[in-house]
Amino acid sequence: MNHWSDKLTLIVITLWVGALWTVGYLVAPALFHQLPNRQLAGTIAGRLFEIVAYVGFASAFYLLLHRLARFGTAALKQGFFWAVFVMLLLTLxxxxxxxxxxxxxxxxxxxxxxxxxxxxxxxxxxxxxxxxAYLIESLLGLVLVLKARQ
Incomplete structure (x- = not known):
């Protein structure tokens, strides 16, 4: 775990999973609770979820390629790889x-x-x-956090 790409992996996981959890479970509910106009809250939340999706696309691309480069086809037998893959599918x-x-x-x-x-x-x-789907993706994000150093 001393290689720069392994450290970048931790940063990418933190960004993606942190964004998922922050927007989905803190920011979006706060918008609907604080804003008197639910349409406006929904529009803002929708834009934030769109940004999280793009973060997810880029993160999944990096994490899958990194895992394949580091472990070769053995990556296909790892829970981490499949958690990222399913998260990507859910995001798509x-x-x-x-x-x-x-x-x-x-x-x-x-x-x-x-x-x-x-x-x-x-x-x-x-x-x-x-x-x-978002809840499943968020729980799979927990798998990434726990398996990041394996």
Whole structure:
């Protein structure tokens, strides 16, 4: 763990998992609690989740390549590798699958708030799917933190 790329791995894990936990479990709930306009809170939270997704893409790319370079095909037998891979898949699904569906529902509801429209139940369902995926990704982030030095 003395090589600079191993140290960068720790920084990347800290950035990605820290961003996941901070935005998902501290900032977004605070926005909905403090801002009187839920639409505005949702817009700001959505932008922050988008930034976290891009951090996730870059982090996963580095972590997967680093692990393969360091361990070769033996990396494919490591929980760390697969935790990163599943986190990447969840990030891709959320950013390019679930979020566009939710944005489309919001756009169809305009000018009304989606929660006060005929699309509310579908939006709640997709929001629930997104929340579960985010929770799984966050828990896998814990795996990364615990296995980072292995």
């Amino acid at each position: 699904a959320g950013h390019f699958g679930i979020q566009p569906l939710m944005a489309a529902l919001k756009a169809q509801a305009m000018p009304a708030d989606v929660m006060n429209s005929v699309f509310a139940s579908r939006f709640k369902t997709w929001h629930g799917v997104s929340s579960v």
